[in-house]
Amino acid sequence: MIKIAIYGKGGIGKSTVTSNLSAALAYLGKRVIQIGCDPKADSTANLLSGNPVFPVMNYMRDYDKEPESLEEISKVGYGGVLCIETGGPTPGLGCAGRGIITTFSLLEELKLFEKFKPDAVLYDVLGDVVCGGFAAPIREGLASKVIIVTSGEKMALYAAGNINSAVENFKERSYANVRGIVFNRRNVLNEEEKVKEFAASRDLSIIADIPRSDDIIRFEDMGKTVIEGDPSLDVSQRFIDLAKLLIAEDEAENNR
Amino acid sequence: MNQAARIISIYAADTSGVCSALYEYGGMTVIHDASGCNSTYTTHDEPRWYDKKSMIFISGITEKDAVMGNDDKFIDDLVIAAKELKPAFIALCASPLPAMIGTDLDAIAYAVEDETGIPSFAVKTNGMQSYISGADNAFLALAKKFADCSEDELCQPVKNPFVFNMNAMNLMFGKSDTTAHTSADSESSLHPQEDTFTKIKVNLLGVTPLDFPKKENIEALFDYIKGSGFELNACVGVNTDLNEFKKLRKADVNLLLSSTGKSLADYLYKEYEIPCVTGVPYGETLPKLIKDFLKLSFEKKINIPIPNLIRDNDCEASDDEIKRIIDIHKKPFDNNVNKPLTGKVAILGESILSTSLASALLLDLGIKATVIETVGEGDLSVILSDDKRFEDENLLERDLKNYDTIIADPMFKPICMEKRFISLPHEAFSGRCYTKEAPNIINCALDLFN
Numbered sequence: 001m002i003k004i005a006i007y008g009k010g011g012i013g014k015s016t017v018t019s020n021l022s023a024a025l026a027y028l029g030k031r032v033i034q035i036g037c038d039p040k041a042d043s044t045a046n047l048l049s050g051n052p053v054f055p056v057m058n059y060m061r062d063y064d065k066e067p068e069s070l071e072e073i074s075k076v077g078y079g080g081v082l083c084i085e086t087g088g089p090t091p092g093l094g095c096a097g098r099g100i101i102t103t104f105s106l107l108e109e110l111k112l113f114e115k116f117k118p119d120a121v122l123y124d125v126l127g128d129v130v131c132g133g134f135a136a137p138i139r140e141g142l143a144s145k146v147i148i149v150t151s152g153e154k155m156a157l158y159a160a161g162n163i164n165s166a167v168e169n170f171k172e173r174s175y176a177n178v179r180g181i182v183f184n185r186r187n188v189l190n191e192e193e194k195v196k197e198f199a200a201s202r203d204l205s206i207i208a209d210i211p212r213s214d215d216i217i218r219f220e221d222m223g224k225t226v227i228e229g230d231p232s233l234d235v236s237q238r239f240i241d242l243a244k245l246l247i248a249e250d251e252a253e254n255n256r
Numbered sequence: 257m258n259q260a261a262r263i264i265s266i267y268a269a270d271t272s273g274v275c276s277a278l279y280e281y282g283g284m285t286v287i288h289d290a291s292g293c294n295s296t297y298t299t300h301d302e303p304r305w306y307d308k309k310s311m312i313f314i315s316g317i318t319e320k321d322a323v324m325g326n327d328d329k330f331i332d333d334l335v336i337a338a339k340e341l342k343p344a345f346i347a348l349c350a351s352p353l354p355a356m357i358g359t360d361l362d363a364i365a366y367a368v369e370d371e372t373g374i375p376s377f378a379v380k381t382n383g384m385q386s387y388i389s390g391a392d393n394a395f396l397a398l399a400k401k402f403a404d405c406s407e408d409e410l411c412q413p414v415k416n417p418f419v420f421n422m423n424a425m426n427l428m429f430g431k432s433d434t435t436a437h438t439s440a441d442s443e444s445s446l447h448p449q450e451d452t453f454t455k456i457k458v459n460l461l462g463v464t465p466l467d468f469p470k471k472e473n474i475e476a477l478f479d480y481i482k483g484s485g486f487e488l489n490a491c492v493g494v495n496t497d498l499n500e501f502k503k504l505r506k507a508d509v510n511l512l513l514s515s516t517g518k519s520l521a522d523y524l525y526k527e528y529e530i531p532c533v534t535g536v537p538y539g540e541t542l543p544k545l546i547k548d549f550l551k552l553s554f555e556k557k558i559n560i561p562i563p564n565l566i567r568d569n570d571c572e573a574s575d576d577e578i579k580r581i582i583d584i585h586k587k588p589f590d591n592n593v594n595k596p597l598t599g600k601v602a603i604l605g606e607s608i609l610s611t612s613l614a615s616a617l618l619l620d621l622g623i624k625a626t627v628i629e630t631v632g633e634g635d636l637s638v639i640l641s642d643d644k645r646f647e648d649e650n651l652l653e654r655d656l657k658n659y660d661t662i663i664a665d666p667m668f669k670p671i672c673m674e675k676r677f678i679s680l681p682h683e684a685f686s687g688r689c690y691t692k693e694a695p696n697i698i699n700c701a702l703d704l705f706n
Contacts, residue, residue, distance in 0.1 A: 101358040132325060132358045139360055172370060173363035 002030075002120035002250045005137040005176060008149035009159035010126070013184040015043045016216060017149050017208075017239075018124040022047060023227035024236075024243035026079025030119040033112070034081055037103075037137055039088020039096045043124040047077030050223030055087025056103045070110050078228045082116055096126070097133020104136055120246075138167065138176035145179035147207070150198070152191030157198050164202055180207035182242070187212050208242040211235055261649050265667040267631050268466055268684045270381040272301040273390025273516065274349045275312050276464040279304060281398065281498045284311040284343035286334065288359060289351035289383075290318065300687045301387070303465045304494075311343055322357055331367050338372045344498050345401060346376040347394065355382035375401050387466050387684050388606070388633045391516035395461075395492060398501060399523050405502045456554050457489035459507040459530070462517025464493040466684035467609060469691050476698040477513070480537050483699075484547040492517060509533060509554040511546070514608050515634025525559065534638060535562035536609055536698065539616030541585050542566075543699045548581045563611035563638045566618060589622025596706045597676075599660025601625040604652075604668055605682055611638045613663070613680075613697070620702050625663070628652070631684075663705075666690050678705065 002025070008014045015036070022034040036043025041055040053075035059067050067073045077083045086103040088096040113121070123137035137143050146167050150160040160181070167178050183195050183206050199206050211234070219229035226236045268276075271287050275297045278285050287297060291314050298305045298312055315330050338346055346368055348361045361378035369376035379394045458481055468474060474494055481488045489507040490500045493516070504524060510532040512521045521532040531553045537543035542562070549560045558575065565582060601617070603610045603625050610627045617623040629639055632647040639645065646652035653671040656662060662672045665682040667689075681690035695704050 098356065098358060132360065136358060136360075140362060140366070170363070172367045173360065174366045175363065 001118065002246050003142065003144045003176075004121070004147055004179070004246070005123040005125055005143035005145070006147045006149060006182075007125050007163045008184075009156045012149050012151060012156050012159075013210075014149050015124055016046070016220070017147075017182050017184060017210065018043060018122050019046045020216075020225045020227055020236075020239040021243060021246075022081045022120075022122050023078050023225040024239040025120045025122075025247070026081050027227050027231060027240065028243055028247065030243075030247065031117065032079070032081045033116060033118045033121045034083055035103075035107075035121065035123050035137075036083075036085040037100050037123055037125045037134070038086070039091070039099070039126070041085040041087045044075075044077060044081075044083035044085060046220055046223060046225045047079075047081050047083050047228075048075055048223070049077075051075070053083045053085055055085040056106060057087035057089060057099045059087075060102075061090070066106055067110075070112060070115060078225065082118070084112075095133070097131040097136075100133040100136050104142065120250075135166065135170065135175070138170065140174045143176045146176050147179055147182055148204075149182045149184050150195065151184050151186040152188050152194040153186055156186075157194065160198065161202070164204065178204060180205040182206075182208045182210060184210045185212045207245060208238055210238050259648050263653075263670045264649055265665075265685050268301045268387040268687075269383055270385040270387060270390030270393075271349055271351060271383050272297050273387030273392070273464070273466065274347065274379045274381060274394040275310075276302060276387065276466050277391035277394035277493060277516065278347050278398065279310045279312075279464075280308065280494065280496050281345070281501060282343060283345035283347055283498075284313065284338060284341060285347045285349070286313045286315055286337075287349055287351055288315045288317055288330065288354040288361065290316070290353055291351075301466065301683070303469050303683065303688060303691060311341060313337065317353060322353055325357075327359065327364055331364055331371070334364070334368045335371050338368065338374050343374060345398075346372075346374055347379055347397065348376070349379045349381040349390070349394075351381075351383040355384075377401055386631050386633045387464075388515045388631055391462075391464050391466070391493075392519045392634075395517060396519040396523055399504065399520055402498065402502050403504050403524070403527070455485060455487040456509060456551065457507045458486045458550060459489050459504055459510045459524070460491040460493075461510050461512045461521050461524075461532075462493065462514035462608070463491055464514070464516055467514040467516065467606060467682070468494065469683035469688075470694055470696065472696045473698060476696055476700070477537075480543055480699040481511075484543070484550075486547075486550065492520065504528075505530070509550050511535075511550060512608065512635075515606055515631075518635045529557060531557050531559050533560045533562060534608060534635065535615065536612035538613050538697050538699075539620040539702045540700070541619035542612065542616045545581065545585045545619070548585075549578075552577055552581065561638050563608070563615045564640070566615040567611065568640050586619060596621055597623050597661050600658060601661045601663065602628050602656065602659040604628045604630050604662065604664035605680075606631050606684070607634045607636055607638050609682075611640075611643075616697070616702060617705060621705060623705070626659070628655070630668075666693075680704075 006014050006018045022032045025032045034044050045052055056073045059073055074082050074084045086100050088099050123143050125137050126134055148160045148163050150156045164178055181199050181204055213235040215226050215233050215235055219226050226233055275285055348365050350361055365376040365378045377397045379397050381390050490503050505528045507530050510521050510530055512532050512534040513536050524530040533549045533553045535546050537546050553560050603614050607629050614625040614627050617625055627643040629645040656672055661676040663678045663680055665685040666679045667686045669677050681694040
């Protein structure tokens with residue numbers, strides 16, 4: 001099974017990359033689950049045509065009890081992608097990191113993987129690994145690989161470096177490894193050189209190069225991914241190529 | 257206030273369940289907790305603490321450790337202790353504090369095993385569940401590590417520089433102490449007979465002092481198994497050691513005696529196709545029935561939840577042989593004959609123990625009793641639709657008004673009004689307060705209720 005956690009600086013395009021990758025995997029015939037691990041709960045919006053799923057933490061807050069079925073906290077979006085959002089506590093209160101851990105425990109109790117039997121699970125995680133809760137998606141048994149989304153902007157690369165170091169620190173714990181970088185272009189000065197230098201200095205590979213595209217924004221305004229909007233576009237093909245790469249790697253690992 | 261206990265006691269927590277389950281297996285059980293004292297887990301909930309030694313520790317997590325995520329300090333302490341004591345395994349479990357901050361004990365166990373070579377695992381707890389989930393998860397975790405090992409196998413990676421030896425205990429407690437390890441060996445009379453290799457081999461599952469606190473209980477169980485012509489393959493929980501645990505897969509059938517062994521029973525059925533009979537041999541008739549069902553379970557490889565079959569009139573036994581066995585033992589009682597307990601009877605407690613007692617009362621004395629499950633966890637498949645479940649003291653107190661006789665741990669008595677009360681101490685509820693008064697009702701006449 002493909003199990004990937006996607007990290008990166010806030011606002012860098014993690015949710016865009018994740019939902020397009022989910023859509024691309026679904027487009028290639030895979031059963032996909034996307035779990036948004038951000039209190040903003042907007043990771044899966046573009047897979048659901050603007051009809052958001054009820055986040056798990058919101059359910060608990062509103063009903064003062066845990067959901068008893070997956071149907072209450074999930075929604076099927078484009079290509080059959082099962083969309084789940086952890087959500088978060090009341091802004092400024094509570095503990096969002098703990099919310100992610102609670103959500104994962106709950107999904108385990110509700111036997112999410114046994115029931116849905118996915119080929120791929122993607123975790124879209126909040127910008128920085130600020131505490132244990134935000135490292136939860138890369139714990140053993142959850143994501144096995146980490147993809148870092150970055151542009152050539154200084155702060156995006158800085159956050160990417162921190163994420164890479166955090167994952168490195170967890171090596172002795174049998175956590176996920178960094179698979180590579182998705183280069184989400186912002187067209188800043190010397191962007192390509194900066195990202196390539198960053199990747200080379202950390203022995204990371206750039207596994208996808210996503211051009212800055214008005215098509216992404218155009219289809220997002222319609223509540224869609226570019227895969228759903230027009231899979232023949234160049235930018236759509238970049239996501240489909242990334243999906244093919246991950247599928248091929250997964251099949252190779254299964255055959256090993 | 258919902259789920260608050262103002263008057264009655266509460267059940268031992270999951271962390272106590274872990275300590276109790278792993279007590280005799282030679283491992284180091286560490287509770288990640290702020291306390292510097294482990295008496296909550298041991299002296300209050302553990303009757304073996306004064307005559308059998310076991311390596312049970314508290315990590316002593318501080319506020320600073322929690323806020324700063326000082327897992328490395330915990331790992332270093334574990335490695336130092338493990339290198340000195342050389343336990344057979346290391347088991348980690350969480351109190352509410354690490355559970356709330358989401359400490360990844362699985363990852364810490366992985367790191368410690370990698371560093372020391374000693375099999376290490378985490379048992380899922382949060383300090384807020386009952387002893388049942390703690391002990392149940394602990395037995396399952398132990399099985400996942402050791403059930404596939406041969407008896408003389410250390411089950412440790414090749415690079416492991418450590419071999420478990422008795423010096424570990426001597427280092428901790430001095431050479432003169434009797435340890436949990438050696439105590440089992442010294443009680444050879446309680447171990448499997450050597451001349452019974454052709455007999456059906458039975459595992460006893462879910463036997464911790466939290467449910468079976470007295471030596472008499474254990475001896476009665478062992479005598480019953482052997483006296484019924486079976487061979488005792490392994491007793492999981494008490495009077496045992498890790499070598500015996502590694503033999504679990506060699507059994508022909510399991511006898512599940514409490515909910516603490518439920519997940520292990522399911523695991524042994526799934527992994528090794530060992531079927532399971534559920535029920536405690538209370539009274540005089542139920543033991544005979546369990547004996548027949550153990551044989552049937554072995555022959556047909558089927559799981560048999562006995563309390564359901566005895567108590568549920570609507571329960572359609574799918575197997576003719578099961579029906580035949582029940583018909584032999586379940587004799588009709590004349591309703592005109594005075595019964596020792598009149599009116600409505602309630603039995604409070606853990607599901608398997610309580611439903612077994614209800615079955616025994618029905619079979620031996622013709623008394624119908626309602627089971628009120630009060631732990632809130634466990635094997636609920638043995639609970640009938642007429643039975644009840646209460647975790648809330650207020651709701652329980654209100655419901656108990658409907659009964660004439662209540663059979664329960666003495667610490668339930670203050671909410672039982674002036675009803676007739678039959679005391680049946682439960683270690684997991686009242687600790688050692690009433691252990692001496694606890695009667696043995698395994699495989700003997702139920703005089704207590706006459």
